[in-house]
Amino acid sequence: MHHPLDDADRTLLVTGAAVAAPGTSLRAEALAVRGGRVVHVGTAEDARAALGGRPDEALDLDGGLVHPGFVDAHCHPVMYGQALAWVDCRPERVPDIETLVTVLTDAARELPAGVPVRGFGYEHRRLAEQRHPTCHDLDRVATDREVYVMNASGHGGVVNSHTLRTCDVTAGTPDPEGGSIGRFTSGEPDGQLWDAACDLLTGPGGVKIGNHGPNFHLSEPDAIMADHLQRAQEVFLAAGVTTVGDAQASRREMETYLRARADGSLRMRVSAYLTSALLDTALDLGVVNGFGDDLFRVQGVKFYADGTLGGWTAYFPDGYAADCCHHGQLYHSAEEYAELVARAHRAGLQTATHAQSPYAIGMVLDAVEKAQADRERPDMRHRIEHSGLPTDEQIARMGRLGVIPVMQPQHHLRTGDGTLTAVGDLGHRYNPAGACLTAGVPVAISSDAPVAPPAPLEAVSAAATRRTVLGTVLGDASLRMPVADGLRAHTESAARALHREHAVGALAPGMLADFVVLESDPLTADPGGLASIGVRETWIGGTRAWSAPGR
Ligand SMILES: [Zn+2]
Numbered sequence: 001m002h003h004p005l006d007d008a009d010r011t012l013l014v015t016g017a018a019v020a021a022p023g024t025s026l027r028a029e030a031l032a033v034r035g036g037r038v039v040h041v042g043t044a045e046d047a048r049a050a051l052g053g054r055p056d057e058a059l060d061l062d063g064g065l066v067h068p069g070f071v072d073a074h075c076h077p078v079m080y081g082q083a084l085a086w087v088d089c090r091p092e093r094v095p096d097i098e099t100l101v102t103v104l105t106d107a108a109r110e111l112p113a114g115v116p117v118r119g120f121g122y123e124h125r126r127l128a129e130q131r132h133p134t135c136h137d138l139d140r141v142a143t144d145r146e147v148y149v150m151n152a153s154g155h156g157g158v159v160n161s162h163t164l165r166t167c168d169v170t171a172g173t174p175d176p177e178g179g180s181i182g183r184f185t186s187g188e189p190d191g192q193l194w195d196a197a198c199d200l201l202t203g204p205g206g207v208k209i210g211n212h213g214p215n216f217h218l219s220e221p222d223a224i225m226a227d228h229l230q231r232a233q234e235v236f237l238a239a240g241v242t243t244v245g246d247a248q249a250s251r252r253e254m255e256t257y258l259r260a261r262a263d264g265s266l267r268m269r270v271s272a273y274l275t276s277a278l279l280d281t282a283l284d285l286g287v288v289n290g291f292g293d294d295l296f297r298v299q300g301v302k303f304y305a306d307g308t309l310g311g312w313t314a315y316f317p318d319g320y321a322a323d324c325c326h327h328g329q330l331y332h333s334a335e336e337y338a339e340l341v342a343r344a345h346r347a348g349l350q351t352a353t354h355a356q357s358p359y360a361i362g363m364v365l366d367a368v369e370k371a372q373a374d375r376e377r378p379d380m381r382h383r384i385e386h387s388g389l390p391t392d393e394q395i396a397r398m399g400r401l402g403v404i405p406v407m408q409p410q411h412h413l414r415t416g417d418g419t420l421t422a423v424g425d426l427g428h429r430y431n432p433a434g435a436c437l438t439a440g441v442p443v444a445i446s447s448d449a450p451v452a453p454p455a456p457l458e459a460v461s462a463a464a465t466r467r468t469v470l471g472t473v474l475g476d477a478s479l480r481m482p483v484a485d486g487l488r489a490h491t492e493s494a495a496r497a498l499h500r501e502h503a504v505g506a507l508a509p510g511m512l513a514d515f516v517v518l519e520s521d522p523l524t525a526d527p528g529g530l531a532s533i534g535v536r537e538t539w540i541g542g543t544r545a546w547s548a549p550g551r
Contacts, residue, residue, distance in 0.1 A: 178211020
């Protein structure tokens with residue numbers, strides 16, 4: 001199918017708004033585009049001349065700022081679309097289990113008989129009952145079809161008794177390696193399925209993740225998966241995000257993206273990181289860094305070292321401040337993990353590992369150091385996802401090893417107070433982007449949607465102020481990342497994390513013409529108020545991909 005991005009000669013001239021270089025105060029007057037790529041940034045006269053006269057299309061803006069499209073280096077677009085389509089069970093809407101049952105029951109009434117009732121986003125610590133729902137709670141929604149409510153962490157959730165039966169989960173079912181089945185004191189399953197236990201939910205032909213992380217890859221009919229991707233894409237584009245890194249792709253994601261690519265409905269650029277459950281497959285296929293094209297590519301492999309801070313599953317060998325008997329979890333032993341990383345590294349596959357606690361971050365750095373010692377490969381840019389609580393010494397090691405921390409400031413904005421409760425004063429260091437800057441380690445920032453919605457200016461603001469939604473300011477000024485650096489972290493540095501800095505993340509001759517029109521200049525705004533700066537339009541490859549309603 002013909003895609004506008006393929007139109008090799010079409011020209012576009014953008015005038016009427018300042019054109020920004022990310023993270024600097026440099027501003028140009030105009031942008032010239034040919035065949036989806038930038039050919040000139042400068043005066044309007046020179047830009048027009050660079051196109052050889054009259055452009056095919058002229059975008060004459062009425063003020064505002066033309067900014068490079070934002071790059072969200074770690075998010076889960078298909079899962080995000082699913083979360084948007086499923087019943088909203090987040091704490092803002094669902095304060096207790098009674099409400100949870102009510103919203104699911106209401107949704108069940110709207111669905112055809114037999115269609116699963118699925119919800120997303122409950123947080124047990126924020127439910128009035130201070131516990132997970134049970135299968136018996138969900139049996140009040142339906143007893144003749146699947147009911148599943150996924151925890152906000154994405155690492156598991158709770159099903160009704162019907163689903164336990166159809167998935168053959170009984171008192172006799174052992175916990176799989178890397179997962180757990182919640183149980184009543186009688187030993188009967190209580191409906192909770194975590195991590196590898198979610199493999200039981202995806203059915204005989206479904207995606208299996210084993211001990212390689214959460215399995216949120218529940219499949220739905222093709223048309224519904226396509227709809228999920230469209231819902232998510234609409235929100236990313238509206239937020240000014242033009243390139244995403246899918247931080248855990250399975251067959252489900254590959255099929256969804258490739259179908260959308262084939263029918264022309266994939267409009268944002270995607271770099272996928274395959275779940276490490278597919279490491280052998282990727283190595284057998286010989287897929288190495290950056291297989292694909294400007295619209296869709298397979299970039300690397302996603303690993304898990306430990307769990308989440310929000311779910312208290314990040315790994316602290318000496319226990320949590322809130323509960324010294326609670327340690328969290330590791331997905332692999334240090335030896336097994338190092339071996340996995342070494343195999344990817346030897347083949348030239350970039351790795352991206354989820355690691356939150358200092359212990360888990362150290363495990364990643366040890367593995368990368370060993371892999372590099374065994375086989376030196378420059379510029380691999382192995383990544384640490386979230387990298388919530390690195391020590392200063394670990395940040396220095398990241399610099400020496402060329403490891404990129406990929407942080408989510410919107411997480412400390414939303415859950416910084418909960419993290420202080422969980423890990424004590426150490427939580428003040430949560431996402432120490434400023435310390436990384438001081439050490440000369442470029443940080444990429446991202447949303448991890450659905451954990452936070454894609455909202456780049458909110459993320460940049462949160463990195464600059466380190467103020468949580470409850471008003472707590474985390475740590476001292478040395479941990480803050482100034483707005484200019486934050487903008488670079490969400491464009492150039494994020495592109496670098498995806499090995500895409502030669503194509504996206506800045507507007508310069510030869511780069512893809514991906515840009516966003518902002519209402520005003522974030523560099524001259526109050527850092528705490530950046531989130532209120534609106535996105536007017538989003539352009540990808542010199543083609544308008546989204547514009548604000550009513551414009
Ligand atoms: Zn993630």
